[in-house]
Amino acid sequence: LRTAFIESAYAETDALLSASMELLGEDANVMVTSDHGFAPQWLSVNGALVMQQAGVTPGEASGNCRIPDDVDPATVQAKICATGASANIYVNLIDRDVPGAVAEEDYDAVRQQIVDAFTNLTDPDNPDATVVDEVFLKEDINDTLGVNAVHPSRTGDVVVILAPPYQFDAAEPGVVISPSTFFGQHGYMPDLVDLDANINLHGTFLASGPAFLEGTTLADVRAVDVAPTAAFLMGIPGPANASGSILYDALADGESLSELTIISISDYHAQFAPLSGSPDSFDDENAPGVSAQLGGAAYLLPWFDHFRVESQGPSLFLSANDVIGATPPLSAFFDDMPAIEIMNAFGTDVAAIGNHHFDVNYEWFIDLMPEADFPWLAANIVLGDDATPIALPVDGATPAAETGAPWAPTAMLELDGMTVGVIGITTLDTPRVTREGALGPYVMLEPIPVVNRYAEELRAQGADIVVVIAHEGATAGTLSEPTGPIVDIADASVGVDTILGDHSSQQVLSLRENGTLLTQNPARGYSITRTRIVIGTESGEVVYKTADYHLPWNISVEPDEAISTRVAELTTDIEPILGEQVGVAENPILRSDNCGGETGRLCESLIGNVVSDAMRFSYDADFAITNSGGIRADLTCPATDNPDDFCAADLEANAITRGQVLGVLPFGNVAVTVDISGVELKELLEVGVSASPAESGGFQQISGLCITYSTDLEPGSRITNAVRQADDGSCTGDAIDFSESATYTVITNDFSASGGDGYPNFSERMVTLGLLDEVVSGYLAGDTEALVAGDPIEPAIEGRITCEGADCPAPV
Template sequence: MQSRLRRPFLFAFAALTLSLTLALPSQAQQPESVEIQLLSISGWRGQIEPVAVAGQGNVGGAAVIESYWQADRAGNPNTLALGAGNSFGTSPPISNLFQDEPAILALNRLGLDADTLGNDNFDGGIAYLQRLVTMAQFPFVAANLENVDANLIGVAPYRIFETGGVSIAVIGVTDPEAPSLVFPGNFGSITVTAPAVAANYARDAAAREGAQVFVLLTDLSLDSVEDGVASGALADLADRVTGFDVILGGHSDIQYSGTVNGALVVEARSEGLSYARTSLTVSAAGEVTDAGTEFVVPLATAVTPDAELTALVASYRDRLAEQLSHVVANAGGAIPLRDACGQAEARSCESLAAGVLADAMRLVYGSDFAIVNAGGVRADITCPAQDDPADFCPAASPRPFPITAGQIEAVLPFGNLAATAEVTGAELRAMLENGVSAMPALDGRFPQVSGLCFRYDIARPAGERVLDAVRQAADGACSGAAIDLSAAATYTLTANDFMAAGGDGYARLTHGLLLREPLDVVLTRHLSSAEGIMPVLEGRIVCVSSGGVACPVSVGAPAAVFGSPVRISPPSTGDGGLAE
């Protein structure tokens, strides 16, 4: 996929140049245009090992990308390598369990020139982030982090690079919603200001310092691309800034390159499943006259992986193999994160993996109900059917469906604790309302539940959508007694400590609050006592529409109603997803 951006010279300038050349034949010719190359990754999240992709084999991983980038740099030494934020955080176990040290060491070896900061970078808090910023051999840029200097050393609004005789300003901005997406307090006293205002201000400052080309890095991403038209926060930002040549962003796993408001906007796939190779033609006057992007799928079979990074990754894997490769349980079928409506991150409908986690949270502590935000669950519970070199699973086989300690770490990379509390029916309703408030937009606050089933009207105003709720029966069916959602009723609830502290827009839980065990311990205990577990979709989350806004559509499943749960077994093919 390519997109081109052309800015022709003014005819008057061309004519003047020609006349001067004719009049002064002995004068040196104007310098030729310079080709600048930008290599960029989006939402890499510490994916230092290749990912197994159906039909393509192993894709990405630090050693493979480095081999591609070495070839790219050999083809054009006038190259900058850039990250669009979230290059670490929410990482797979091989990086996460070593506090993301492997990710930073890999990025150093990749020769990253600059990166910006996204919400995932703050998952461990300020001290955690500072250690990684200090370890990095490249700068971090973020222009809209007010009071950042009082919290972090080594973060600047922008950096200017001299490449091929061209002064290139690389400016960064962070998603203003980022503080609500991490544990409260993880941003310290940093305030995230309006990204477009900060970006324009930083661009003007860089221009005064002599910058000629302007590149914006951001973790803001696209929601969709329809008929070539991009929509979402990244496109909105492009509409609101001026004077930028390239805007590199995204962590939504949407691949896009196109011109928005005069800038070339680029988002590559996440986790290194593709990277963007952007070429800029810069005139002698410092103007970008041509720009285009190609997306590269870094296939492991196409190159010899970099030896130094291969050895680095192997050293960390060897240290974890014994700890994470043992099987803690076997399931009777695949337990995918992908929800009943086909959304990979369980942010639109009921999910088997998130439902099993919610069941574990409720049953281990004997609470009435459990709610977990979809953003807190990050992988399938069962090992994949296709062998993946990045996991800690046995060789792939459709049956049995093993669950290893490493897979549970992949499901729960944040180190969250279980939290139990007492809530009134009104508070329970408010939690459900918050969970569906962003629909139909996909959001990490979407609630996956246990012990209850609820209906909501997607067309009603946010805060007024929840219609009713019932308890689950002993067999899981949504046929139990009605739940009183008024202030007169009181229930026990299990959530995670992120939600309990007010994360993702949930109200803080205070009454009878107890912080319990790590969620990976809770899930392991539940699975170990439920050998052969084979969950089914039970209609726990039912969307209706009174008009104007459509509900997400179930994939291969009829609409669920109370008293008539959707009983769908996982596919026997073991492909990690729901049958379509």
């Protein structure tokens, strides 16, 4: 019966394929694939009963992926979710799962109970048979046949794989092993093959049509390779998260094609420590989702190396990042030398210059340039007409004599028979978002004519591929339909194959109408983009381009030993200072604002209130105003311990350390006071809301006053009301006099007071005070009468900044 059933399935499949091929015709390219193979089975394992007998559950669950009936969920330590021969077992972990039954300190012990129960499982009727093939802990599932098979939240804490003829489905209640009602099953180890026993878990791949070679057998085709190959044949970009390869070896013209892989991250800012992200999003309050670590220097390099190995031709790691400036303490404390050191370790081939490279001034950046093992590019930052060139060679880059700058405009790279031209571009915002005079004798040029001019020159010099690495970004829109300055550059580009954007934190994969492929990532290594450009080796012309992005989860990834060691050394050097706790909060104080802006540049924010209050109360000014672009991180320690930060694992919840404060305020800014008139105060406040509803680093966080503004009014005339804050923080104080005769003492930072972010330049009148991070640390430690040392702070959104208008950012 089983034989006849299986033979009939084969016959039915053959008939379906035959009919399909006849309907499609000879000119169609067809791929037939399955995601897995099959194995015969005839016995069912009752995983729920195994869990009960191991003492993990108080009873036998009556269905798959369920807890036992009529029991308190808080007494169930784990549940099993099985399909075929595979089972994911999820521990009911306190503070991760609802309601939670297992404390963190008991997590490994409970997992070991489960591992032991399944590892020692035997079949009473067949005591010599292997029932369980493999038992994995979640973090041990790494590379499975060339694919990372672990998911941060969906993969079980323990994974069990049975051996044929055993499987989990349709088990008999109350019996550990019983006869099965199925003929065949999947879910076994994917490399399991025993043809004599009719076992073959390899998937099927067949291809036919004019694009494919005839009579060719390919080894190691993966399911993830099918979609990229299909997209290539259709001439469309591949899936946004495609992880496989184009099957050139299967193609009739495969030998005449050459592929370039470009690996990129955006706005890295020396984020050596891992970040945190949620792999799933749930609306149900009883399923809050799981936070997992991703990125971080030591974990990013293995991801880069994975894509280098995956490439089917030469590969490049290109950076348009702010490599230096606005960096966390691990780099900033050492004059940002570690930032360049890590970029060298990443194998950076070429880097564009970011605006933060001039945070101190141009001389500081020029002194750091030779420390890089790669050339720096900025085609649109050139020496002013009346300035004297500063000589500094940049190895491996096009000579920069025509720009008068010590950095090159372009680089030409010879890679395995293809020539790649790279153009560097820096945001036009640079003079506005840096200190006045930071660029020295250098001036900015409009990027579009610069890009097109150098693209034409590089083509004339023999470039097969032209790439722009631009420290300029998208500011709105969607993944495939972004908007913003980088989109304008891409749409106006001529002769450019791909542009790697930066500067803003947005994911972009967009093939523009002119054929330019535009990509960009969220900041600080939160995602990696892989761009692939294919050229015909005979014509030398680009025939295809695609890009996909990937979240670099840390689970199952072995961190790079050299980078881990270096980060640990840096941490050890400054831990005694930056690990000191200076305060604590009742609740987390994040960088994000009240309107959901992750970078806090849309609305009033808790962290902005704390920083501005610290400034005002520390120096008894009338008002405090600070730019949101100067606030760069969360203030409170993260809930998940991270050995690379400055929050010890045994600190109380929502602790604040000096290292956290320095991460929030990494620029080394100084608090300054300025005596100004009411007219000047209004001018200053108008700048802060001029870009709304768009995000802006110049958006202000304020203390001592409350303002109302309207986006329906023209920038420069948007403030409609302003009052002082009452002693209780409410917006019920006296109206503020914006007349010339009124005078106020305002405390801000030296960047804003010197004209940064478009604010009025008060540098000749400002009085320099303490370092801003030390001001905030002292305030949190109780150095002012506003806070009592040791008492938790509990900032609130008080309505300090209210927007009125049709397109105001909406509170969340």
